Amino acid sequence: MPIISEHVHVERKPKLGGGGPGKIPHKRGYGGGDDGDHDRSKDFSSRKERLRRYRIGILLCIISVSTLFICLTLAYVFRQNLGTWDPIHRQWIRDWRALTLPYRQLWINTLILLLSSFTLEMARRKMAHQAEFAALGIVPIKGRAEVPWLGLTVLLGFGFLAGQVVVWNGFRSQGLFLHNNPSSSFFFILTGMHAIHLTGGLLALLYAAGGRLLKLRFDSQILAVDATASYWHFMGGLWLYIFGLLYFLKG
Template sequence: MTRLTPISTRPTGHNGSSLPPRTGGGDDGHSGRDGGDSKPDFMPNYGERLRRARLGLAVAMTPILMLFISFTAAYLVRRGFLTFDLSNNAYVRTWLPVRLPWFWLLANSAVLILSSVSIEFARRDITRQSALAPLQSIPGISLGDERHFPWLGVTTVLGCTFLAGQLFLWSQLAARGFHLNTSPSSSFVYFLTGMHALHLAGGALALAFADVATLLHRPIESRRIVVDITAWYWHCMTGLWIYILALFTFAAQ
């Protein structure tokens, strides 16, 4: 025969009720992942932040590339545009080729390419520092006093040199008689190089921000994101400049 136990004699929990304690073996939603009272981990996921930043850069570069492609189309269409000459009773091309200072143009291009190489070294160096940073917090492990070459500073100097070279090239064009409103061809040259210089100046500001963050010893992961995105943006600007040079070479034929 089954024997019933009175309620008053049933074993109770530590809270004095007949129910099991709320903080038993289960997860009540208030404890940490390990079952203790530790707080949730709110450390940022730097890998996810880097991927999002790169995606944002790709989205931002799309309208910039479309802008230069549209200017290229207008440049080529205007170059081949024919006007009717009443004196000769025939269609003639009125495009006036611009005599570019190719020596200084190529020298300035070499400066930009060197800056792209130096910022790539900076990106790889800070990626290595970020990978080794967790080891420095382990007791008994010492990586020594590593000295890092100031690749960011070199890139900043080279970038500013390129922008100063652009001003010099424009003065050379003006000395040859090609001003902004001289002809449609000279207008396109000033506009394409000016738009490129404007976008590169934005990258130079990002470089300056990364330099300041380095001097202030900001967290390595945050600096890594800034340097990584600036480096890929800088590479895009270098490739875009080579594209503009190829366009000018084609138009000079």
């Protein structure tokens, strides 16, 4: 976790970033972030406090998602060792058939996801720097070429999802669906649940990236990016875990 500097929160409004002159009060009163009915977010809490709150919230969210996947893992291991009793031949038949994973595509997806983690981290740092400069009253030079890290992350995120769809389609063309075998069931469930959770993070990133259109305050934009970054890195780690599980416990 990077250091959160207190002096970013100043009376002078940052004049850049999403929402244009950063001081646009939302027409219904709130400035983004989860401030509910409270129309002045800085009264409810300073940016630093909000950031800490969000980080705890995201941490708890991560714990909850981890629990879900731990349970799916337990079910995976449990189901792998089950089977059917064949009364005619008097033997126990394990019905789990190992999948042959499309490693090339999976590795490409993994690389895309890890790369997106990197670009998101860059986006987060850039925004934090911008906020610090803005706090000092330094406005970035207009027209200077900048890497659109946030946009890149969103693209890479969609790229990962597209890669997963390619993997799923590959299985489907082999005639492997959700119901064929417990191994394919678990493959689709694990990757599918991961994709659903990743989409949640992607929506949050889109929300942050569309700050200009949504008239988000710069503060709220940073918050959204910062909170999503932790979640996104976790999604990357979770993907590595799922990949490892599918690889090492093929059955």
